[in-house]
Amino acid sequence: MPRLLWHTPAMRTTFSSFAQVIAHLDARGFFHMELGLERMERALARLFPVRPPLVCVQVLGTNGKGSTAAFLDSLARSHGLRTGLYTSPHFVSPAERIRLDGVPLPEDDWPALADEVHAACPELTYFEFLTVLALLAFVRHGVELAVLEAGLGGRHDATTACPADALCYAPIALDHAAILGPTLTDIAADKAAAIRTAAPVVSAPQFPAARAALEAAAAARGASLLFVGPLPPAVPLGLAGPHQRINAAVALAAWRALAPRFGHPAPPASAAPTPAEADGLARAFIAGRLHSLPACEAHPPLLLDGAHNPHGMQALARHLRQMGRAPRCAVFSCLADKDWLPAARLLQRELGDIPLLVPQLHNERAADASAVAAACNAGRSRPTARAVPDVANALAAARDILPAGPDAAAPVVLCGSLYLLAEFFSLFPHYLTAPAPGLPEVRA
Structure with missing residues (x-):
C-alpha cells in the first residue's frame, strides 16, 4: 500500500x-x-x-x-x-x-x-x-x-x-x-x-x-x-x-x-x-453477515449473523430454511435497551425444540442472560433456552450438542447482537478478513 x-x-x-x-x-x-x-x-x-x-x-x-x-x-x-x-x-x-x-x-x-x-x-x-x-x-x-x-x-x-x-x-x-x-x-x-x-x-x-x-x-x-x-x-x-x-x-x-x-x-x-x-x-465479503465457518478444534461449524431485529431475523430464518438442514443449536444474546423479544421469538419459531444458549455479554448495556432465557422459555411446554456465562462457554456447550439429524455439519447459529459477534471475533480475530488468497467461496 x-x-x-x-x-x-x-x-x-x-x-x-x-x-x-x-x-x-x-x-x-x-x-x-x-x-x-x-x-x-x-x-x-x-x-x-x-x-x-x-x-x-x-x-x-x-x-x-x-x-x-x-x-x-x-x-x-x-x-x-x-x-x-x-x-x-x-x-x-x-x-x-x-x-x-x-x-x-x-x-x-x-x-x-x-x-x-x-x-x-x-x-x-x-x-x-x-x-x-x-x-x-x-x-x-x-x-x-x-x-x-x-x-x-x-x-x-x-x-x-x-x-x-x-x-x-x-x-x-x-x-x-x-x-x-x-x-x-x-x-x-x-x-x-x-x-x-x-x-x-x-x-x-x-x-x-x-x-x-x-x-x-x-x-x-x-x-x-x-x-x-x-x-x-x-x-x-x-x-x-x-x-x-x-x-x-x-x-x-x-x-x-x-x-x-x-x-x-x-x-x-x-x-x-x-x-x-x-x-x-x-x-464481496463482510464479516458477520451469514458468515459460515467450518469446524475446527476450537469450535463446531458456525453461522454468524448480525440479525437483531425482526426484519434481520426474518432474513436469517429464510436462509436457515434454504440450507435444508436444521442447526444443532443457536447462541443468542442482546442489549437491554433494544426491543429484542420479537426477534428472539422469531428465532425460536424457526428453531422449534432446538437448544438456545444465552451468553452474558461483557457490555454495560447487555441484557441479563438469565432474564433473556426466562423470557424465551415463558409459555413453552418444553424450555429450550439456558443462560451461560460468556461466549466461550456457549461455544464449549454447543460442541457437546449433537445435531438433530445425521448431518454432522449442522452449524451453530450465533446471532442477536453485533456485540455478541464482537466478543466472538475478539476470540478469533483472523475471521474478520476475507479468505485469501484468491476468490472466496461463492455463496448462494
Missing part, C-alpha cells in the same frame, strides 16, 4: 500512536451523540476548501447497509479502481471501519491523520471524528471511489455532511425509534433527509411509508430515484442469503450510474452482469 503523501504545513502533534487516537475516541464516548451537522461541516470546510477529488457514495437504510457497501466497494475494485470503504460498527478495533482496497487503514497512519482532524475541529463526536478521518485518509491515499455507510438515520448523520455523488438505500425498517421517531414514517423521513442534491438515488423495495418518504425527498431535490428488484439466483454472490440479492442489485445499479465517470460503459439496467461486474459481486 502506498504511504501517505502529506500536503499540509507542520502542526503541533497531539497524537503519537494509534492507541492515543483510540483513547481520545473513547473519551468522546462511543454512544455519545450531538445532533446536527455543524461540526462536520466546519471540519470539512477547513480540511477541504475545495471539494475532495473523489467520487463519494452514501449508503443508508436499516438492514443491509454494510452488505450493500461491501458489494459496491468490490464492484469498483473489480474494475481497477482504488477504493475507500467506511463502515460501522467495528467488532474488535476501529481500524476495521476504514478500509483501503479492502484492507484496514494501517495503524501507523492514524496519528498524523488524527492530528489534522483534531486541529480542524476538536469538538467532533466519536463517529464524526472517525468519519472525517476516513475521508481524509481516502484523499491522502488517492482513493477514486469512497463508499460511506451511514451510522444512524440520515438527517443528522455525519456521513450526510460529505457531498454524495450517489445514494443507496437498503431496506428501511423500525430501528432506533427512540432517536429517529416512533413510526416507520418518522424513521424513513429522517433517512430520506440525506437526499440534499440532485445526485441519483438507488433503493431496495421499501414499505409504502418509506417509499413515499424517498419519493418526496427525491422530487424536492430533482434527484432521479430508481427502485430495483433482486438479482436472479443464477448470479453468484460472495455474501449468503436471499436478501443479499436485493443489496447486490442496489450496489450494481449504483455502480452502473457512476461507471461512466471512470471511463467504463454502463450496461442497461436490465442487462446481466458483465464479467467484471460478476467478479465484483462474487468477491
Whole structure:
C-alpha cells in the first residue's frame, strides 16, 4: 500500500500512536451523540476548501447497509479502481471501519491523520471524528471511489455532511425509534433527509411509508430515484442469503450510474452482469453477515449473523430454511435497551425444540442472560433456552450438542447482537478478513 503523501504545513502533534487516537475516541464516548451537522461541516470546510477529488457514495437504510457497501466497494475494485470503504460498527478495533482496497487503514497512519482532524475541529463526536478521518485518509491515499455507510438515520448523520455523488438505500425498517421517531414514517423521513442534491438515488423495495418518504425527498431535490428488484439466483454472490440479492442489485445499479465517470460503459439496467461486474459481486465479503465457518478444534461449524431485529431475523430464518438442514443449536444474546423479544421469538419459531444458549455479554448495556432465557422459555411446554456465562462457554456447550439429524455439519447459529459477534471475533480475530488468497467461496 502506498504511504501517505502529506500536503499540509507542520502542526503541533497531539497524537503519537494509534492507541492515543483510540483513547481520545473513547473519551468522546462511543454512544455519545450531538445532533446536527455543524461540526462536520466546519471540519470539512477547513480540511477541504475545495471539494475532495473523489467520487463519494452514501449508503443508508436499516438492514443491509454494510452488505450493500461491501458489494459496491468490490464492484469498483473489480474494475481497477482504488477504493475507500467506511463502515460501522467495528467488532474488535476501529481500524476495521476504514478500509483501503479492502484492507484496514494501517495503524501507523492514524496519528498524523488524527492530528489534522483534531486541529480542524476538536469538538467532533466519536463517529464524526472517525468519519472525517476516513475521508481524509481516502484523499491522502488517492482513493477514486469512497463508499460511506451511514451510522444512524440520515438527517443528522455525519456521513450526510460529505457531498454524495450517489445514494443507496437498503431496506428501511423500525430501528432506533427512540432517536429517529416512533413510526416507520418518522424513521424513513429522517433517512430520506440525506437526499440534499440532485445526485441519483438507488433503493431496495421499501414499505409504502418509506417509499413515499424517498419519493418526496427525491422530487424536492430533482434527484432521479430508481427502485430495483433482486438479482436472479443464477448470479453468484460472495455474501449468503436471499436478501443479499436485493443489496447486490442496489450496489450494481449504483455502480452502473457512476461507471461512466471512470471511463467504463454502463450496461442497461436490465442487462446481466458483465464479467467484471460478476467478479465484483462474487468477491464481496463482510464479516458477520451469514458468515459460515467450518469446524475446527476450537469450535463446531458456525453461522454468524448480525440479525437483531425482526426484519434481520426474518432474513436469517429464510436462509436457515434454504440450507435444508436444521442447526444443532443457536447462541443468542442482546442489549437491554433494544426491543429484542420479537426477534428472539422469531428465532425460536424457526428453531422449534432446538437448544438456545444465552451468553452474558461483557457490555454495560447487555441484557441479563438469565432474564433473556426466562423470557424465551415463558409459555413453552418444553424450555429450550439456558443462560451461560460468556461466549466461550456457549461455544464449549454447543460442541457437546449433537445435531438433530445425521448431518454432522449442522452449524451453530450465533446471532442477536453485533456485540455478541464482537466478543466472538475478539476470540478469533483472523475471521474478520476475507479468505485469501484468491476468490472466496461463492455463496448462494
